[in-house]
Amino acid sequence: MNRPEPAAQPAAAPPMVQALGVRKAFGRLQVLKGIDLEVARGEVVCLIGPSGSGKSTLLRCINRLETIQGGMIRVDGELIGLRARDGRLYEMPEHEVCRQRADIGMVFQRFNLFPHMTALQNIVEAPIRVRGHSPAQARERALQLLERVGLSSKADAYPGQLSGGQQQRIAIARALAMQPKVMLFDEPTSALDPELVDEVLRVMRDLAADGMTMVVVTHEINFARDVGQRVVFMDGGVVVEQGCPRDILVRPAHERTRGFLARVLGTQGR
Numbered sequence: 001m002n003r004p005e006p007a008a009q010p011a012a013a014p015p016m017v018q019a020l021g022v023r024k025a026f027g028r029l030q031v032l033k034g035i036d037l038e039v040a041r042g043e044v045v046c047l048i049g050p051s052g053s054g055k056s057t058l059l060r061c062i063n064r065l066e067t068i069q070g071g072m073i074r075v076d077g078e079l080i081g082l083r084a085r086d087g088r089l090y091e092m093p094e095h096e097v098c099r100q101r102a103d104i105g106m107v108f109q110r111f112n113l114f115p116h117m118t119a120l121q122n123i124v125e126a127p128i129r130v131r132g133h134s135p136a137q138a139r140e141r142a143l144q145l146l147e148r149v150g151l152s153s154k155a156d157a158y159p160g161q162l163s164g165g166q167q168q169r170i171a172i173a174r175a176l177a178m179q180p181k182v183m184l185f186d187e188p189t190s191a192l193d194p195e196l197v198d199e200v201l202r203v204m205r206d207l208a209a210d211g212m213t214m215v216v217v218t219h220e221i222n223f224a225r226d227v228g229q230r231v232v233f234m235d236g237g238v239v240v241e242q243g244c245p246r247d248i249l250v251r252p253a254h255e256r257t258r259g260f261l262a263r264v265l266g267t268q269g270r
Contacts, residue, residue, distance in 0.1 A: 014077040016041045016182050016213045017062060021071035024057055031057045033237040034071065039182070042211040046218055046228035046245075050260055053234040055217040059184045062215070063104040064097050075104060076181050102130050105175030105183040109190050111167040113159040119146065119170045120155040123177050131178065138177070145173035149203050165196030172203055182213040189220060219264055225249050233257045 017039035024032040032054045039045050047055040060066040062073055064081040072089070073080045081097050082089045092100075113122050123142035127133040133141070146152050149169040159167050168188055175183060185204065189197040201223050208214060208227050218224060224231050224245055231248040233240045235256050241248060252258050 013041060014074070015039055016043070016076055017215060018074040019058070019062070019071065020073075022058070022061060022068050022073060023070035024054075024061055024066060024068050031237050032061070032068075035237075035239060037232065037239065039213060039215055041213055043229050044208045044214045044216065044227055045230045045232060046216045046224035047232050047234060048218065048221070048224060048260070048264075049234035049240075054237040055234050056186050058234075059106070059186050059215065059217060062182075062184060063101050063106055065101075065106075067091075075100070098130075102126075102178055103181045105178060105180035107168070107171050107175055107183070107185045107188050109187045111159065111164070111171045111191075113167055113170060113174075115159050118156050118158055119151065119162070119173075122159075122170060123174045126174070127177050141177055142173070145176055146170075148176075148206075149173050150199070163196060164192045165199045168192065168200045169203055172200075172207075176207075182215065183207065185214065185216040185218070187217050187219070189218070221249060221261070221264060233260065235260070 015038040019035050019037040022035040061068050124138035127138040189200050228245050231245045232242040240254050
């Protein structure tokens with residue numbers, strides 16, 4: 001008796017972010033020592049670890065603000081900053097890197113808003129110049145994003161007229177205006193007064209709930225525990241351990257992780 005052939009299974013979607021053996025050095029200082037990391041579509045991954053562990057450098061490598069000396073990074077299956085040809089890898093020209101970078105939103109510790117532009121102008125600038133959106137299209141999208149981050153009334157305000165928390169929310173809206181595939185957050189609350197932290201984290205929680213792929217460098221342990229689907233602890237340029245928040249934050253396997261969490265939680269009083 002002939003059996004029917006099994007139905008073909010759909011190919012699994014590639015990770016949204018994939019780092020393979022990534023190495024980065026500044027002079028003789030090895031900052032990343034062969035990082036392997038995958039981030040699934042819609043996943044929120046929180047990177048924690050002491051200062052100097054390589055977390056921020058890894059983010060900057062993902063969007064090619066820093067070049068790498070070894071390994072490779074892919075976003076949505078596309079090799080970032082490099083082109084494969086005849087079995088070898090070659091650096092992409094800068095204009096092609098800029099095209100790729102447009103799909104990778106990034107929010108920095110400092111807000112990096114243009115001080116001479118209003119909140120609305122800060123948001124529409126890149127979609128018009130980089131994406132080629134019409135001013136009307138960019139403005140409509142920007143107004144929607146201002147409402148999303150709770151700042152509809154601040155469209156005509158300049159950065160100097162806004163609090164740090166408001167500026168950071170504008171920075172998030174600016175990154176979202178490019179309709180990125182993934183959002184990278186580099187300690188987005190570290191420059192804020194404590195009373196302003198929650199308003200920024202609230203926006204980030206909403207993004208996570210909407211399914212945005214996010215890689216977040218943070219010392220906000222409560223955010224990592226409540227919003228992160230995976231926590232990655234880095235130290236000395238390597239991934240020491242990773243897993244679900246409960247495992248890493250409550251039952252870490254490594255002494256280095258336990259020591260770091262003890263210091264951070266003691267500082268935060270939690």
